[in-house]
Amino acid sequence: MTLMIYCKLAWRNVLRNKRRTLIAGIAIGIGLAALIYVDALILGMEDNMVKSATSSFLGEGQIHREGFRQTFEVDLTVNNLAEVVESIKQEEVVESFTLRTFCFGMISSPANVSSVSMVGVDPANERHLSQVDEALVEGTYFEGDDDRQLLIGRKLAELLEVGLGDRVVMTAAQAGTGDLAQEMFRVSGIYYFNVPQMDQYMAFVLISKARQMLALGDEAHQIALKFHDAYLGRDQDHPFWNRYSRNGNEAVGWTVLLPQLEAAFELSGFSTLIVAIILFGVVSLGIVNTLFMSLHERMFEFGVMRAVGTRPVAMGQLVILEAGALAILSVVLGMILGFVTLYISTRIGIDYTGIEFAGVTFRELLYPVMEVRQFIVFPLWVFAFTVGIAFYPAIYAARLTPAKAMRKSF
Amino acid sequence: MEPNNQAGVIIAEAVTKVYSDNGVPVEAVRGIDLTIKHGEFTAIVGPSGSGKTTFLNIVSGLDSVTSGRVWLAGRLLSEMSGRELSDFRRDSIGFIFQAYNLIPVLSVEENIEYIMLLQGVGKSERHRRVGRILEKLGLAEFADRVPVKLSGGQQQRVAVARAMVAEPVLVLADEPTANLDSKTGAGLLDMMRELNQTTGMTFVFSTHDRAIMERATRLVTLKDGRVDNDETRD
Ligand SMILES: Nc1ncnc2c1ncn2[C@@H]1O[C@H](COP(=O)(O)OP(=O)(O)O)[C@@H](O)[C@H]1O
Ligand SMILES: [Mg+2]
Numbered sequence: 001m002t003l004m005i006y007c008k009l010a011w012r013n014v015l016r017n018k019r020r021t022l023i024a025g026i027a028i029g030i031g032l033a034a035l036i037y038v039d040a041l042i043l044g045m046e047d048n049m050v051k052s053a054t055s056s057f058l059g060e061g062q063i064h065r066e067g068f069r070q071t072f073e074v075d076l077t078v079n080n081l082a083e084v085v086e087s088i089k090q091e092e093v094v095e096s097f098t099l100r101t102f103c104f105g106m107i108s109s110p111a112n113v114s115s116v117s118m119v120g121v122d123p124a125n126e127r128h129l130s131q132v133d134e135a136l137v138e139g140t141y142f143e144g145d146d147d148r149q150l151l152i153g154r155k156l157a158e159l160l161e162v163g164l165g166d167r168v169v170m171t172a173a174q175a176g177t178g179d180l181a182q183e184m185f186r187v188s189g190i191y192y193f194n195v196p197q198m199d200q201y202m203a204f205v206l207i208s209k210a211r212q213m214l215a216l217g218d219e220a221h222q223i224a225l226k227f228h229d230a231y232l233g234r235d236q237d238h239p240f241w242n243r244y245s246r247n248g249n250e251a252v253g254w255t256v257l258l259p260q261l262e263a264a265f266e267l268s269g270f271s272t273l274i275v276a277i278i279l280f281g282v283v284s285l286g287i288v289n290t291l292f293m294s295l296h297e298r299m300f301e302f303g304v305m306r307a308v309g310t311r312p313v314a315m316g317q318l319v320i321l322e323a324g325a326l327a328i329l330s331v332v333l334g335m336i337l338g339f340v341t342l343y344i345s346t347r348i349g350i351d352y353t354g355i356e357f358a359g360v361t362f363r364e365l366l367y368p369v370m371e372v373r374q375f376i377v378f379p380l381w382v383f384a385f386t387v388g389i390a391f392y393p394a395i396y397a398a399r400l401t402p403a404k405a406m407r408k409s410f
Numbered sequence: 411m412e413p414n415n416q417a418g419v420i421i422a423e424a425v426t427k428v429y430s431d432n433g434v435p436v437e438a439v440r441g442i443d444l445t446i447k448h449g450e451f452t453a454i455v456g457p458s459g460s461g462k463t464t465f466l467n468i469v470s471g472l473d474s475v476t477s478g479r480v481w482l483a484g485r486l487l488s489e490m491s492g493r494e495l496s497d498f499r500r501d502s503i504g505f506i507f508q509a510y511n512l513i514p515v516l517s518v519e520e521n522i523e524y525i526m527l528l529q530g531v532g533k534s535e536r537h538r539r540v541g542r543i544l545e546k547l548g549l550a551e552f553a554d555r556v557p558v559k560l561s562g563g564q565q566q567r568v569a570v571a572r573a574m575v576a577e578p579v580l581v582l583a584d585e586p587t588a589n590l591d592s593k594t595g596a597g598l599l600d601m602m603r604e605l606n607q608t609t610g611m612t613f614v615f616s617t618h619d620r621a622i623m624e625r626a627t628r629l630v631t632l633k634d635g636r637v638d639n640d641e642t643r644d
Binding site for chain 1: 467470472473492496497499501505507510511513514515516525528572
C-alpha cells in the first residue's frame with residue numbers, strides 16, 4: 001500500500017523539474033535509439049553482404065569433390081554426379097541448383113592475352129543462381145545452341161580490346177591427359193558487376209561446350225545451391241551438409257566458402273557490444289548525475305520525510321522508483337526516436353555501393369533491418385540498467401541521517 | 411537504572427553531543443538533564459548556537475547522543491535500530507520545522523495523510539481524520555492545494571495539522587515561527603496552545619523570539635549547550 005504513495009511521489013518528482021528530466025531523458029533516449037539503429041544497420045549490412053556475396057555468383061552453398069576448392073584441378077569432378085543431382089531434386093530445402101565446370105585458361109585477342117577462370121554454365125538454371133544475366137550491359141545472355149557464345153566482364157573486354165561479336169581464343173588443359181585444348185569463341189555479352197574479380201578474371205561459356213573442350217564427359221565440378229531459407233547457408237550444423245559430404249564430396253555453406261565474411265560478422269557483433277558499453281557508460285554517468293542532483297537539492301525534504309517516519313529502505317525505494325519513472329520516459333523517447341530514424345532509413349536506404357568490406361563489394365543500397373526484438377530487448381536493457389545504476393544514489397539516500405540531511409541544506 | 415516513565419514524556423539524562431567540524435570538535439550540548447511531563451507546553455529558548463536544535467534532534471531520535479541517555483514515551487532511544495526509530499517517530503512524535511515542512515509534490519490533504527498512509531490506516535479513516543483536523547484548524551478550503559500555493563503561515567498551520575493528525579505522544583517544533591511575521595507567528599502559537607489545552611497533548615518548541623516564549627507554560631533556557639534556567643509558569 002505504501003508502494004502506491006511512493007510511485008505517486010516518484011512520478012511527480014520526476015515531472016517536477018521538467019527541463020532536467022527532458023534532458024536526461026533525451027540523453028538516455030538517444031543512447032537507446034543509437035543502440036537500436038546500430039543493431040539494425042549491422043543486420044542490414046550482413047544481409048546485404050550475404051546477398052552481394054552469394055547471389056551474384058557464389059550461391060548459398062556448394063557441393064564439389066574434396067580438394068577441388070583448394071586446387072581447382074580439372075580432374076576433381078563431383079563423385080556420383082547423377083545420383084547426387086537426383087537426390088538434390090528431392091530436397092525440400094533447396095530452391096534451385098545448377099551445375100558448373102571450372103578451369104583456368106588463357107584468353108587471347110589480337111590485342112592482348114589474359115588468364116581467366118572459364119566457367120561452364122547451364123543457362124536456364126544459372127539464371128536462378130547468379131546475376132550474370134542481370135549484370136549484362138551489352139549483348140545478350142546465352143540464346144539458342146550456338147556453342148561459341150561467351151560472356152565476359154567489361155574490364156576484361158577493355159583489356160582485350162574486344163567488343164560484341166569479336167572473336168577470342170581460349171586455351172585450357174584437358175582432364176586426364178593434360179593435353180591443351182584450344183577453342184574459338186565470339187563475345188556475345190559483356191557484363192559489369194563492379195566486382196574486379198568477376199569483371200576481369202571470369203569468362204562464361206555453355207557447360208556443354210566446356211565439357212567437350214575439357215574432355216569431361218557428363219561430369220561437373222560444382223553444384224551451386226540456393227535455399228528457400230537463406231539462413232541454411234549459415235547453419236553449418238544442418239543435416240543437409242552432412243548428407244552430401246560423403247563419397248569424397250564435400251557440401252559447404254557460404255560461411256565456409258567466405259570465412260572472412262563470417263569473421264567480419266563476428267567482429268561487427270563485437271562492435272555492437274562496444275557501442276553498447278560506451279553508450280551505457282555515458283548514459284549511466286548522466287543518470288547518476290541527474291539522480292544525485294535532484295537528491296541534493298531535495299536534501300531538506302528527504303530529511304523531513306525521514307523525520308516524520310519514512311523508513312530508510314523506503315527512501316532508497318523512492319530513488320529507485322524515480323529512476324524507473326525516468327527510465328520509462330527515456331525508453332519511450334528512445335523508441336520513438338529509434339523508430340523514426342530507422343523507418344526513414346529503411347525507406348530510402350543507405351548508399352554503400354561500390355565499397356568493399358571483408359572481400360565483398362556492396363552492390364545494392366543498404367537497408368537497415370528493423371526487428372521487433374530491437375524494440376523489446378534494448379529498451380528492457382536500458383530500463384534495467386537505469387534502475388540498476390540507481391542503486392548507488394538509492395543506498396546513499398537510505399543512509400542519510402535526518403539531522404544531517406536537514407542541516408546540509410542550509 | 412530505569413527512571414519512572416510515568417514521570418515524563420521525555421527524560422534526558424546527562425546528554426552531551428560533540429560534533430566534528432572538519433576535525434575540530436564542537437560541543438553543541440554539554441550535559442543536559444531534563445524531564446518534560448505530559449501535557450506541558452514547553453519552550454526551549456536561547457540564543458542562536460546554544461544547542462536548541464541539537465537537543466530537540468536528540469530527544470526525537472533524529473540524531474544520536476555522544477553520551478547520556480534519552481527515554482521517550484518510555485523507550486530508550488539508543489536501543490532502537492534505524493527502522494524502529496523511524497516507526498517510533500511516525501507513531502509517537504509530530505514534527506514541525508522552521509520551514510519547508512511539506513512534501514512539495516503532494517497536496518495539503520495528501521501531506522496530512524502521508525503519516526497515516528505509512529501507518530497503514532484505512533482510506534475512510536484517513537479521510538475522516540484529515541477532514542476533521544482541516545476543519546478544526548480552518549484549513550478546509552486549502553485541502554487540494556499544493557504547498558507553494560500557500561502563504562508561510564498557512565504552510566505552518568498545515569504542518570501543525572500533519573503533526574497532530576496521527577495523535578502522537580508529543581509534538582516537537584523547532585523554531586516554528588522563525589520564518590513568519592510576528593503577528594502570524596503569534597497566531598500559530600495561540601493555535602498550538604489551544605490544541606495543547608483541548609487535547610492535553612505535550613508540546614515542546616524552540617524559539618528565540620520574546621513574544622513567542624511568553625506563551626509557554628515552562629521556559630527552559632539553554633546557554634552554551636547547558637540548561638541555564640528552567641522556570642514553570644502558569
Ligand atoms: N552537524 C554539525 N556539525 C558541526 N557543528 C554543528 C552541527 N550541528 C550543530 N553544530 C554546532 O553546534 C552548535 C549548536 O547548534 P544548534 O543546535 O543548531 O543551535 P541552535 O539551534 O540553538 O541555534 C553550534 O555551534 C553549531 O554550529
Ligand atoms: Mg536551531
